[in-house]
Amino acid sequence: xxxxxxxxxxxxxxxxxxxxxGGWTVIKGDKIKKLKGVSIIGGSLRLLxxxxxxxxxxxxxxxxxxxxxxHFYSPLKSLGKLEEVGGDLRLSxxxxxxxxxxxKLGKH
Numbered sequence: 001x002x003x004x005x006x007x008x009x010x011x012x013x014x015x016x017x018x019x020x021x022g023g024w025t026v027i028k029g030d031k032i033k034k035l036k037g038v039s040i041i042g043g044s045l046r047l048l049x050x051x052x053x054x055x056x057x058x059x060x061x062x063x064x065x066x067x068x069x070x071h072f073y074s075p076l077k078s079l080g081k082l083e084e085v086g087g088d089l090r091l092s093x094x095x096x097x098x099x100x101x102x103x104k105l106g107k108h
Contacts, residue, residue: 005029007036014038017057024064027052044087047074055080062086069093 001024004010010032013019017039024044027035030051039057044064053075064087067074078098085105 001026003028004032006031010035011037018042022063047076050074052076055082058082060084060086064088064090066090067092067094067096 002013002021004025004027006029010027013021013025014037017037019025019038019040020042022043024046025041026046026048027050028048033051034054035052035056035058037056040060040062041058042062044066045061046064046066046068048068049071050067050069055076059081060083065082065085066088067076067090069092074094074096077095079096079100079102081101083101083103085102086107089105
């Protein structure tokens, strides 16, 4: 698991718009508002009490995508350009109102 609370910790994981790490990438805290420069996540993404409000150009998450908010509600309202989540999608206590371009969910 990679616990990220600043963009400077996220940036080194991104190569050619891809985070190839196959485990959990967990973004926590109020420092990251937008995922920049990421189109594909090779593992799972978890937003944990995160201030992320925009997934940017993220299109594919190969495994799971979970939003867990315990202390405040997530400002993320839309999944935006996200087209595919290869595993589970969990939106616990999230403010997501729009699934955006989501076409595929789970293993097909």
